[in-house]
Amino acid sequence: MRPVTIHDPTLRDGQHAVKHQLSASALRGYAEAADAAGVPVVEVGHGNGLGASSLQVGRAAVSDDVMLSTVREALRHSRMAVFMLPGWGTSDDLRKALAHGADVVRIGVHCTETSLAERHLEFLAGEGVEAHCVLMMSHMASPAELAEHAAAVVGYGARGVGIMDSAGHFLPRDVGERIGAIAAAVDVPVIFHGHNNLGMAVANSVAAAEAGASIIDGCARGFGAGAGNTQLEVLVPVLERTGFATGIDLYALLDAAEFAERELMPAPPTTGSLSIVSGLAGVFSGFRHPVLEASARAGVDPRDVFFELGRRQAIAGQEDLIVDVVADLREAAR
């Protein structure tokens, strides 16, 4: 049995599904349950990471300080992780997280914009903390490009590097090719983080492990926006059955997931039409609300908007493109 390290972003990525409104007592309860199950790493934060709580993407119910001190206190064995998107978070946020005892710090960047992570990874390497770099929207780059960027961030000091299937677009073969290329290019653990838009999150995660990934992300009940993330308590026994050792206690993990279903979310994620379409189109599901609004105003099919955004390779932050696409589709329909 080859070991894999499970990284659990339930209390960070799941926040997207509840507009960042998890309470301190919910954070504490889930962190304690994950800790009791032997989940090695528990990530916490605003959905968009350190420093992101704002009017623009939504204010969290609880400050970064309270989130970090609450989860730190709840974890007896598990390591605590944080996530940061450069631009939303700053070096000051990283220092604060380290002062709160974060053991693992992840820097997320668009898959071809790794230079944005350089300064932060160098700082974190100097602090001796385990720094990861995750390449987001990774379906938009080839295996060779991803391998090149992965090698670059390891040069900056990353002690783990990998890919997020941010749009839920991959099928297992795609993941195997990309993880294989990255694993061949770096000598640090390789990370995979899946989304379930095409029902493939667990299968993709197994493909990642088989191709050489040794850090795999999963959220309780798949807690996350839209179709959700890889369902943690399904992933773990499936990895074990496939020949990977996670060190996690199944029953305690199932209990943690039941706590999460009861206390963190209104209901577990399911896969609706726009989740499927955004996955097929390769578009970040965070575009959902602005696409729906602009489509309704203009009387165009939001599914067409998603597919056209995919053709135009829209990425997060390019919400202006939605307006252009909607206008073009309306024009074309005349």
Added chain:
Amino acid sequence: MRPVTIHDPTLRDGQHAVKHQLSASALRGYAEAADAAGVPVVEVGHGNGLGASSLQVGRAAVSDDVMLSTVREALRHSRMAVFMLPGWGTSDDLRKALAHGADVVRIGVHCTETSLAERHLEFLAGEGVEAHCVLMMSHMASPAELAEHAAAVVGYGARGVGIMDSAGHFLPRDVGERIGAIAAAVDVPVIFHGHNNLGMAVANSVAAAEAGASIIDGCARGFGAGAGNTQLEVLVPVLERTGFATGIDLYALLDAAEFAERELMPAPPTTGSLSIVSGLAGVFSGFRHPVLEASARAGVDPRDVFFELGRRQAIAGQEDLIVDVVADLREAAR
């Protein structure tokens, strides 16, 4: 692009999730929507098939006659299918279904009990209707055994044969081996019907198609008991992207799934602890309620009961085993 035929049991297998209470207008509405999308085969009936409406497994809201005439009327292009478990249904039920214009008739048997299908398949072959035989709980037999039984039912007259992953136990490799063995043994279309207990329904269905299956089952939103079936409107575009042609219109299919979510089910299926455990244990999820009841009475962990039922190779109809297992676990705990 190799063609695959999508077989849609939403209005039959989905009934399990609503205690067989779909109304005639719900049946009509979904059948019309699936027909409009170009779904080639629409299956309808009580969850346990023709003739099964009863106090023991639950009375359907609508009689077989009304179900069949309603769906027959709604379908303009799609073929209509029915399902029968010998013992629940009889030759008379088959005759009635043919009189109602059923185009495809499926006989379901436990994977090693194919002789139960012989008489019915011979009758159906004589009538010239497309008869399928599906081997249920197929994880309980080896690829070679399944191939042998598949060849036997083709000898009885089946014009399609395949496997149901009734417990949701398979991983893609398991499916590929079994479908490959069956496809090598018969010269009729091979069928795969998945369940999503381990998050693998779509991945398993793709593995089936790649190994030679040409009839694949899927239900709108995965409508079905417990973790549900393969989600049809995810399956179709994923098959298309993988190189299989379904002939189905994606947008109309997404519309049909939205109708299903709104009109057929209280909520789409999600994967809870006991679905995961029954999938891992390889136990039919229909055992859920009796296991929960007996476990609560005896103060034992229902998850232990599922795993022990799996070790004892319990199959549907052997609910008495639950009592034995619970008693043994209670004894062992003393």
